[in-house]
Amino acid sequence: MTQEFRLAALRHHNFRLLWGGQIVSSIGTHMQLFAINWHVYQLLQNQVYAFSLLTWHITLNAQVLGLGTLGAIRVLPIFLFAMLGGVVADRHNRRRLILYSQIAAGISTLALTFFTFSGHITVPLLYLFTAMNVAISAFDEPAQTALYPELIPGEHLPNATTLYSLLWTTGTIAGPALAGVLIASTSIGVVYAANALTFFVALIAVFFIQHQEQANKQKSEEEQLQMNWHSIIEGFRFVWSTRLIRGSMVLDCIATFFASARTMLPFVADHMLHTGVQGYGLLAIAQPIGSLSTGIILAFKKHLHHQGAIFLGGVTIYALATACFGLSTSFILSTVLFGLTGVGDTLSTVVRSNIRQQWTPSSLRGRMSGVQMILAFGGPQLGELEAGISAALLGVPLTIFAGGVITLFFVAWFAQRYPELRTYTK
Numbered sequence: 001m002t003q004e005f006r007l008a009a010l011r012h013h014n015f016r017l018l019w020g021g022q023i024v025s026s027i028g029t030h031m032q033l034f035a036i037n038w039h040v041y042q043l044l045q046n047q048v049y050a051f052s053l054l055t056w057h058i059t060l061n062a063q064v065l066g067l068g069t070l071g072a073i074r075v076l077p078i079f080l081f082a083m084l085g086g087v088v089a090d091r092h093n094r095r096r097l098i099l100y101s102q103i104a105a106g107i108s109t110l111a112l113t114f115f116t117f118s119g120h121i122t123v124p125l126l127y128l129f130t131a132m133n134v135a136i137s138a139f140d141e142p143a144q145t146a147l148y149p150e151l152i153p154g155e156h157l158p159n160a161t162t163l164y165s166l167l168w169t170t171g172t173i174a175g176p177a178l179a180g181v182l183i184a185s186t187s188i189g190v191v192y193a194a195n196a197l198t199f200f201v202a203l204i205a206v207f208f209i210q211h212q213e214q215a216n217k218q219k220s221e222e223e224q225l226q227m228n229w230h231s232i233i234e235g236f237r238f239v240w241s242t243r244l245i246r247g248s249m250v251l252d253c254i255a256t257f258f259a260s261a262r263t264m265l266p267f268v269a270d271h272m273l274h275t276g277v278q279g280y281g282l283l284a285i286a287q288p289i290g291s292l293s294t295g296i297i298l299a300f301k302k303h304l305h306h307q308g309a310i311f312l313g314g315v316t317i318y319a320l321a322t323a324c325f326g327l328s329t330s331f332i333l334s335t336v337l338f339g340l341t342g343v344g345d346t347l348s349t350v351v352r353s354n355i356r357q358q359w360t361p362s363s364l365r366g367r368m369s370g371v372q373m374i375l376a377f378g379g380p381q382l383g384e385l386e387a388g389i390s391a392a393l394l395g396v397p398l399t400i401f402a403g404g405v406i407t408l409f410f411v412a413w414f415a416q417r418y419p420e421l422r423t424y425t426k
Helices: 013-043 062-091 094-118 123-151 154-185 188-207 221-225 229-241 243-259 262-272 276-299 307-327 331-359 362-394 396-417
Strands: 048-053 056-061
Touching: 013 062, 013 094, 013 123, 013 154, 013 188, 013 262, 013 276, 062 094, 062 123, 062 229, 062 262, 062 362, 094 123, 094 188, 123 154, 123 362, 154 188, 154 276, 154 331, 229 243, 229 362, 243 307, 243 331, 243 362, 243 396, 262 276, 262 362, 262 396, 276 331, 307 331, 307 396, 331 362, 362 396
Parallel strands: none
Antiparallel strands: 048 056
């Protein structure tokens, strides 16, 4: 099998434009995610929250709680807008929706850059701009998920799905690495300015896509404009009634709720491993390096056999590596373990994405993606809030370890509860 065929999706001009533009945008987005985490951590340095509850006097680390709150801020717009974004993606021109989203995100990031350079940035403002960008992504993500399968022939869809899953991974490698260098050598404001530039690059790429959308051609104009509760419920009903999609989505949500340790990385690097921002940057790219390595291997495979077993195995690797990560005090070991969480996450993500795209009709892909966003983003972001509260009360190491162990129990339960997922081979 030739390399050209195995990367067949990249032979299609429109897919290359969308994919290439979004790689640049993903790098910028993850630069900003990294910078905002560190920015909040720095602004809350040496602050504590103290209060009394009956006879107990409780003191909480403001930095840990601030990072946990950042997770909650990132998930609320998803809950509010993801399904609306899915309906819009199914009813309107998806390419145009992506263009508008890139413009809005660029304007928001420019405003964040201005406040940072002017010296008027605060933690509440960082929360506000974070919420705005996530709300915009709630419209952008479903449109992309629904559009890219139409840019390639059906036989190349598995390859396109694998390549598209690498966008996030590529961003999480290059983004934190570049942001760490820029913060250490210049300032956080430069990171925000660079991210604004990446939205412009992605905007130009999407602008040159020439594609006549296939979805909803036979629907009337009145139906095209409907964005009511029935449309939203239809998306939820489809996901819930399709057991393969439901089982894979829910297990992923549970795993990322309990076992996502990413937001705690500034604390782990600074207090557990004593490596500062440079160590934080290196640790942050360990997971995506594991993801990218695994994704590249999968991208060159024509078929994945025993996909159900691969999915469950991936979540198991993710959970076990997370539990061990919580106990490690060695920077090298912690880096390896966090890299293994990326391996497990990509194994499960690729299979989960294939299941979603193969079992979802085009007219429902936007809403399916909206449900996916709620679960895929809601799990880790709510998990970060839970982790922040638990870490403030119980300590970071115990919180991370317990999250991995709890996830292992859920993997075993889902393997028994969803035999069609365990034996899935397509």
